[in-house]
Amino acid sequence: MTPMHLRNAPRWQTPLLLLLMAWALLAGLGMREPMPADEPRFVLAARTMVETGQWLFPHRGIELYAEKPPVFMWLQATSYLVVRDWQVAFLLPSLLAALLTLWLSGDLARRLWGRHAVPYAVFGLFVCLQFALQAKRAQIDMVLVGMTTLSLWALLRYLLEKPSPWLLALGTFIAGLGTVTKGVGFLPLLVFIPWLWVRLKSRQALPPHRGLHALAGLAGFIAGAGVWLVPMLSVALTSADPALHAYAREMLFKQTGTRYANAWHHVKPAWYYLQTMLTLWLPGVLLAPWLLPAWWRRVKRVDARHALLLGWALLVLVFFSASPGKREVYIFPMLPALAVAAAPLLPGLLRRRAVRATLWAYMAVLVVVAGALGAWLLAVPPERLQSLVEGRGMDMDTVAQLGRWLVGFAMVAAVAMFAIARASRHRVGVALVTVTAALWTAYGMGFMPALSPDSSAQALMQRVGQRIGPDAELAMLGWREQHLLQADRPVTDFGFKQPWVDQWQHAHAWLLEAPERRWLFLRKEAIGPCLDPAKVVDIGASNRRAWILAPGDAWRAGCDVPADWSADVSED
Secondary structure, eight states: OOTTOGGGSOTTHHHHHHHHHHHHHHTTTTSSOOOTTHHHHHHHHHHHHHHHOOOSSOEETTEEOOSSOSHHHHHHHHHHHHHOOHHHHTTHHHHHHHHHHHHHHHHHHHHHHOGGGHHHHHHHHHHSHHHHHHHTSOSHHHHHHHHHHHHHHHHHHHHHTOOOHHHHHHHHHHHHHHHTTSTTTTGGGGGHHHHHHHHHHOGGGSOSSOOOOHHHHHHHHHHHHHHHHHHHHHHHHHOSOHHHHHHHHIIIIIIIIIHHHSOSSSBOOTTHHHHHHHHHTTTGGGGHHHHHHHHHHHHHTTOHHHHHHHHHHHHHHHHHHHSSBOOGGGGTTHHHHHHHHHTTTHHHHTTSHHHHHHHHHHHHHHHHHHHHHHHHHHHSOGGGGHHHHTTTTOOHHHHHHHHHHHHHHHHHHHHHHHHHHHHOTTTHHHHHHHHHHHHHHHIIIIIHHHHHHHHTSHHHHHHHHHHHOTTOEEEEESOOHHHHHHOSSOEEEOOSSSOHHHHHHHHHHHHHHOTTTEEEEEEGGGOOTTBOGGGOEEEEEETTEEEEEEEGGGBOTTOOOOTTOOOOOTTO
């Protein structure tokens, strides 16, 4: 990635960088367990689908899970049926979506700007921190971005290249499928708004004889959304089960319009996404002082390519900023479009001394901070870290492992930077891809596996299994998905959102059936008034919470949980 286009670079340079990028994204696959908050929830639902054959309505324990449509869980369950290993399968959809997004970004850049722009779009997207971070997480957002980019790829081709109704139908179909993957999957359709603006400004800026094949587009969207909506509604509305009716209402209304207009969590101010861009979009955001004026000039002269890409990204930003509920991943779909829009400008920008100095400085700060933090973790007295490890179930071996990987990354990155800079300071792009690949390799093979036993509750549930013995039965109160997922035996639960009194009544009846071999696993704060503290076993901490085990005989004879009693555990 030299500033004088890639024709002046060694032939092996781009393939080698692509291999480094692929390696970094793959690194660590199968080396960790699902980690809170979202990963265990989705994997638990996917595993239940495989075990029960019920794929239409996802479950969380014995209850229906009505916060997200099941498409992402379908992908995880299907991945498991292919590879037969949950440690690999739960991350595969995100990984494949990331690779698809990179390919689509490169192909779109080729179609819009020419072949020389391809590596700048691909590597420019890869080096932004949020991209690989999401690619290595089992969350819906990377899959959503893959769908969004595919839909946008088809729609932009339709609007700028080839007025084929099949391209339009593909774009709207993926948008519909994205909508039933996560409610905002329709966002690619907003590209028609800047397209209308371009048509009003200059018809010469677009190919002639452009017509909107409305029926093809509508049919595509309905077909995409109908993949799940049609069978779900046909079963729910014809069923006599009120739980299915409630599920349909929750998915169609509360988790869509109500969640957007009147968010009940993740409430943030209007400027929230500025801090997301200034952190998770590093180092790309550092080029904003040069990119923004260049983009503005191209939009002013009605360059349809930039107008559609940037206009769409701006609309997505406005859309999410208008909602009171905000998370950093919500604006993630913008990033591939911005990488494509930046691609034709990067060769020129990388010729500028100030740009190169900025990117070298970013890498230097990253290396110094990582090295200093790693060295501190290795040298600091254990008592100074008590507040860090206490409540997380971590031990000093984990801390030392994190420290070694941080120092290792810093050393590898520093050597790579020195070697590349000595060959040519102009090759800042090569150094940036190399350092980024080293970072995500360390993340996948070092940081996350080190944190996995404690964060995933694997270590905690191993202690539970050892304490109660192989023949005991286990039930849970106040549990989280990772506990159910990591248990070494079938587990009884009494609901996730049920009132505490109801859960305790069911737990009491369950314990009384066989108190000699039955145990309750629960939050320490949820112990309730009917358990004898002297007979309760502290089993350890995980995810900043203390957990206990209660044997069947810990229930006080004749005790009933008061009807108004509730455990204050709603914060997590």
